[in-house]
Amino acid sequence: MPEYTAGSVSNADVEHQYEEYLMPIWKSLNVPVKRASNCVLEDFDGNEYLDLYSGISVTNVGHNNDAVVEAAKDQLDEFVHGCTYVHPHRPAGQLAEKIARITPGELEKTFFCNSGTEAVEGAIKLARKYTGSKEVLALEMSFHGRTLGSLALTGNTSYKAEMAPTINDVSHVAPPYGYRCQRCSGTTCTATCAEQLERVIDTHTSGDLAAVILEPVMGEGGIIVPPVEWIERVQEITHDHDALLIADEVQTGYGRTGEMFASEHFDVVPDILTQAKGIANGLPLGAFTASSDVANAFESGDHLSTFGGNPVTCAAALATIEELEGGILETARANGKWFESQLEELEAEYDVVGQTRGLGLMHGIEIVDPDDGHGPMGVSPAPDPVLAGNVAKRLRKDGIVMGVGGFYKNVLRIQPPLTIGREQLDRTAEELREAIQREVA
Template structure:
């Protein structure tokens, strides 16, 4: 890799960001000059173990050699010819490959540039196919930041002063057992039945789709109980709508399966994809069975840069890498990590719950002396989450912080992370928690 010649230290690049880049997220302020595998290096020469992988993007590791080679090879052929005007091999091959790896009868894909675009395109397709307009999403869900996808997102923090533009959206409770006021910690399919109640009370019965993340990411790494997703699909079909599984964050090996829906007995009607699909190159997709996909007629949906051949070449190499053993490793590593993180619940009162699948794990930090919202569980402690994250960063470890209440530490490393790296991460997390507990005692 050619060395950077523009900036000599972190402060130089940070000052340019402050002056010229809009809406910068400050919580993970680690400037990156280069990255490889699970390691980031800043402009001052400091190295960090990356437990966040660019919000679940670098699934097969930063600067993966196979992905880099495939990208370089395609760059030498051609970069752009508008994939919806000029058919080309990378797009054709990737579409066929996605049909092979996605669950059920999902067969035809539309390529775009991001998860947000994939979600909005999936909604358009559901509306066109069903002839209906209304959509049900979940409270605390995250589906994107453009005005259409923002309407589906169930969190005020993302919507303030933004006035989302899809009006026909209703929100139903998420299967968040730890903070469910009616489940007493044992979330069941009854939460899915409440979606039917929302359809009956908040819509006109003109249902096009129910949109859910099989494992909620921004909402706090929330894993639904057995039978919940199956019941949601049943409700959608009973009311004439489709089930859209938003796999933007949970897909491409993140949960120890290629797609998170494979943990459940469900074949969704549409699946949205992005993030890990091309290991960092901008690419999104939504995939549906032929009879649904063919509801789109020529010109109904288009994207100038969607299906960029360079990004599609990267995606093909990413899938090869995932199927070469990385997904299996993620499953095994995730089981180990789940056990280690679960032990924190008995060791620290401030750890309310740990949960997740594969290498998509969350640690819910709480104030054990205060009751949480609606008098359920202990109060969320977002200040502790930020303090622990800061301590870890000072020790050379980057971890995500999120969740509806901002109190979830998010373990979402590249799936290539080693056991030794995970050991270091968990031991450092334990030390950071101990230090914060002692400081606040």
């Protein structure tokens, strides 16, 4: 085994260690990271990249944000751990109070955990305890985590193969994917599409519905934005069945869509709201927040997390929220609107760009084969995951990191730090145009 000294490590060295000593589950963007600052990554070979992915929508206030780093360091000097649910401490109390202020409606009480998947599973437990019911309804093409419970909610077979989930009382309904919707075919889904929720409840459940869970913008599904009337009707149907609406804001929260939470774009207030990713700008923290009425269904011992609400991560989260409220969110909202117009021009210019969509600084570019009319579910054109992957690889060679995802693996995902500047976004638009032009030439 080779020995490494400071300054001698290369990209190849790190990749070797991953191959030899980490379980084979990592999906490489081929950009090992030595250091990062704001929107720029640097690898071990001295190359720099504009980061359009933020560690999957995490470093919302920029890599290595000074205020966040200082807040974490200050707390490290005080104490690192005492278990939030054994020893009350100030950072958790302050953060919970702050979350009660910034979340929509009367969401007031928070439980802290370590990750998004834990937040989702905790929210399901709370919904079951509060309602006394057991069944949960989620969306096809959704993503809610990879542990066995949250995996049952995730509406994508590729994540579940050979790993059957443990929650059996889960049903799925079609997502508001207007571009691929048989009923809407290329436009946007309507409230009528939401009526499928009633059909699934009537045909796939036993009438014991505890919750409906959805992402206000579907990230892994391909940056799918539901129309206002669709999500409003889903909430109505959910409450008509005495169930709770859970908004999974793990990816959409903390400014990602131009509002603090994506739910604020719609006239909808969820009964439970899950959070993680951007909450502490890269330090591990998850949470779910509910109204006092719902939250008080939990009794002592019903739920616990040894590391949840760690004082260091809570201090970082408080600093993250202050940074967002200090001007980053407002600037990101304006930049996101401008960038949306650039993507619309790209869609009009190239037939292989089937659709661009998104909110704030969470955008997707659906890449298609315009000559192949055999699209999924009878809706054309067909997805082109190969071209999407090739465009992303070309961008990487030119110094831009961009994710590729979506249910059909054909959506370029643009989710940069919210601190990205107009000049960097302009570069992104131009590089995208050039990469697509080269690949289709």
